[in-house]
Amino acid sequence: MTQLTDNPVHVQTILDSVADGVFTVDPQLRITSFNHAAEEITGFSRAEALGQPCCEIFRTNVCFDQCPLRKAFASGENITNIEVDVLDRHNREIPISVNASVLRDERGDVIGGVETFRDLSQLRALANEVQKQFSFHDMISRNPRMQQLFDILPDVANSDATVLLHGASGTGKELFARAIHNLSTRNNQPLVVINCGALPEQLLEAEIFGVRKGAYTGAIANRKGRLALAEGGTLFLDEIGDLPLSLQVKLLRVLENNEYQALGSDETRRADVRFVAASHRDLAHLVEEKRFRQDLYYRLNVVALHIPPLSERDEDIPLLLDMALQRFCHKHGKKIVRFSQPALEQLLAYPYEGNVRELLNIVERAVILCRGSQIEVMHIPALTSNALALKKNRCPDKDALSHLLQRFQGNRQQLAQHLGIDRTTLWRWLKKHQLN
Missing domain, CATH: 1.10.8.60 (Helicase, Ruva Protein; domain 3)
Incomplete structure (x- = not known):
């Protein structure tokens, strides 16, 4: 009795009924069969594909260095679930999942190979939608506590109140500060960042408040501080818990009266700046230890947001x-x-x-x-x-x-x-x- 698979027409009909793309090659990697799904995904017809080197029709980003069929020929084992991008005839990239196997005759000799592939475009689009759903101003989270923060951030940004961000190192405090600035009415003015633990006291004072020529050795010219650079915008004071006590007094004056003086200057300047501060340390505990001013803590702690660790x-x-x-x-x-x-x-x-x-x-x-x-x-x-x-x-x-x-x-x-x-x-x- 004749088997269905003995008839080439029947074999092609079976292959065309498969939802995944399928093509076979000879030992020289020339295409010997090409099903309907392969035509749909690549845009090449069966007539165009037959007899061609598979890399000219099935053009992926791994054809010349990580070809699944070559790997299958070399190892004799099946290659499964390799995700690659294939270029269709119009040079559009399509994400696919590829499987490759060796074809052998009755004696076990290699007579070619078969590659199957599945279009992942819809799955990728769904994954992108999921990611978009949980994204917020360069941040991403599906955690309920983070989602609550995302929900209230626009209201916090619009208030112009001082914000204190608390969270462990690496949790994304600067991203929150940027989101607050970008969502605020000050977003067309600069966001200026300074790390309060990165400089010695005198240099830090000059960096924040500016410096007048001759104020200290090396101050060879008048220089604006971060407060002046942030005029009309937002000043982000990262690691505020490391700010020396002497500078805490000066910062408190800015928060209370919007006034400050550059290092080495008697001139009082006005500051139109929105403050966002951040610390990985417990400022309330530092207050108890007399290492952080209580009045400054209250001024900073108008709106406090805690960012949970990963x-x-x-x-x-x-x-x-x-x-x-x-x-x-x-x-x-x-x-x-x-x-x-x-x-x-x-x-x-x-x-x-x-x-x-x-x-x-x-x-x-x-x-x-x-x-x-x-x-x-x-x-x-x-x-x-x-x-x-x-x-x-x-x-x-x-x-x-x-x-x-x-x-x-x-x-x-x-x-x-x-x-x-x-x-x-x-x-x-x-x-x-x-x-x-």
Whole structure:
């Protein structure tokens, strides 16, 4: 009895009924069959494709260095779920997922290969919509507390009140300050930033208030301070908790009377500036220790916004990873489409003590090191030592273990399974780090 697959017409009918694009090649990578979905996605007809080198019809960003079919021929194994971009006949980029396999005859000899591919345009568009839904002025979050901050930020910006931003280093305090400025009526005037912990006292005073020629050794000319540069706009005082007490008095005068004097000058100047301050330190605690003026604290603390650390925003990590991958691929001219599953799992479990800043640094380094189409664990050195510790059943550091404990909501059995250890070992690790 004749099999359906013995008839070439029947084979083509079967292939045309498949929703994914499918084409086959001979050992020289010339196309021998091309189904209807492949025509739809690439824009090339079957007649145009047959007999052509596949790289001239199926034009992807990995054809010459990471070709899935060449990899399948070389390894003899199936290549699955490689995300690439293909150029259709009109040179439009279409995101696709590719699988490649070797074709063999009855004796096991290689007679060609088959590649299947799926159009990911709708999935990408949906992912972009999701990202857009949770984006707000260069920030992204689906965390309820962050969403609440996004919701009230326009009202805060319009009030012209002094704002105090509190959050750990790397949580994005400057992004919040920029959003407040951009949403305010002062957005057509400058936003000026100064880090209060970056300079010694005398230089910091000159930097904020300006300096008159001869005020100190090296002051060879009159120079405007950040207050003057921010006139009509916003002055962002980052790490305000590091401001010396003597300068706190001068800043208080500006906040109370809108008046200040440049270093070495008797002339009183007026300041039309909106203030936004930020600190990773507890200013109320510094007040108790007499290291921060109480009156200045009250002046700054008109509207206080607390930005939660990334350890309290686990649901944001996938969004941030996708955003960072897109940003740094564009910056460095790379065509990396995703993280491998092992790399993604480690990135999701990483504690990120440096918060969003650390996440961005890790992804940018990985993008720079990656030569293929997906980021692997080896491209993320920051995670390697912890991964090796877990593989060798060595106790990870306290912060990493604490983060994992929170992730599994205290379920020690699930955490032990995740780490590949028994519960006794986990109990010893928790005891060592005094984690209940």
